[in-house]
């Protein structure tokens with residue numbers, strides 16, 4: 001085909017009550033599909049989450065040119081819950097997120113009432129949309145980029161009548177067969193049919209935002225672009241599916257079918273970190289633990305369910321768990337520095353990973369440790385007989401297990417760690433040397449004075465000033481052991 005049959009479409013969501021009630025039959029949709037040249041909008045009623053309204057193609061062409069040829073000008077999708085209310089002006093053109101105008105507002109200025117589900121559910125909503133889009137290189141934010149930054153904007157608030165739409169409309173978005181830059185889409189979160197949890201409104205946000213990227217309705221129940229439900233979690237599927245609402249049809253932009261995942265991936269690129277964001281609840285990363293400890297990991301309130309959680313200790317799997325709480329027993333025989341890793345796989349097949357390093361040993365309240373260990377902050381840690389251990393020579397921070405290589409004025413480096421003055425935290429033969437507002441353990445230092453007994457010819461001030469440089473880096477680095 002030479003181009004899209006219609007250059008501009010408006011997609012709208014309807015409540016299920018309306019959808020199940022006085023809705024048009026499939027034949028009526030087909031009839032509407034032939035009204036592309038209508039000057040007045042035509043409604044095509046559909047499922048709970050969407051319907052179409054076609055608008056005069058000339059309108060789009062006169063405002064934005066050929067949308068299908070536009071590249072995206074931003075990777076930001078701003079979720080706006082309209083705290084304090086939103087004022088959206090009507091626009092003769094398609095409007096602009098930077099100036100808070102939209103052609104979907106007909107006449108005057110629309111006042112959108114704020115998201116009415118509270119902070120906790122808002123965080124859930126943001127997390128849900130973030131997860132839905134995490135396979136793609138976009139940024140989901142609820143901080144307004146402002147008038148100087150190009151961005152897509154999803155208003156997730158208010159009710160349909162606030163912009164002059166019917167009460168059954170759940171969402172509305174501009175649509176062309178390509179990207180509409182700086183588009184504002186609406187998901188009417190305060191509608192009564194979104195009262196139960198955030199799943200429905202999240203799916204609507206997914207669909208409305210993607211309409212502005214050129215994605216149309218898909219006849220595939222597991223995809224956010226669908227009208228079909230219920231079928232559990234929805235995500236952008238890597239599947240060539242027919243377009244359509246309640247029945248399969250060819251796509252409006254000329255192709256036989258649609259692959260929503262590929263379209264978003266091709267448009268924006270691949271996201272850097274899709275999948276669950278998993279963390280160690282215990283032991284804490286960089287902590288000292290006694291043998292036979294318990295490992296607990298969590299993916300937090302991740303939207304897509306975690307189907308499989310697997311934990312590894314020094315590269316060896318401890319097995320998998322399929323439901324929270326995800327708790328594993330450490331294997332016997334661990335001693336010294338140990339690497340923990342967890343892999344969490346979600347229902348989409350995306351895998352999130354995290355690693356943590358810990359020190360397995362024993363407490364040393366008496367100051368005594370087994371051979372090869374020294375007592376630091378009341379726990380036995382590796383001494384200089386271990387590469388990078390306490391007191392080992394070094395030339396850079398990364399050479400030390402503590403990630404701190406202190407150097408004297410002669411440039412001689414020693415693996416060390418932080419301390420509080422006069423607390424007896426440093427190993428034997430070390431003392432806590434003042435460095436900035438805190439201190440570092442240093443060989444030969446007298447603990448009570450912070451004085452220098454080291455073999456450098458320079459006075460302690462020289463050492464302290466050098467250590468201070470390294471000390472400042474501590475907070476920028478990921479410490480292995482505290």
Ligand SMILES: [Zn+2]
Nearest residue numbers: 011012050051
């Ligand atoms: Zn839609």
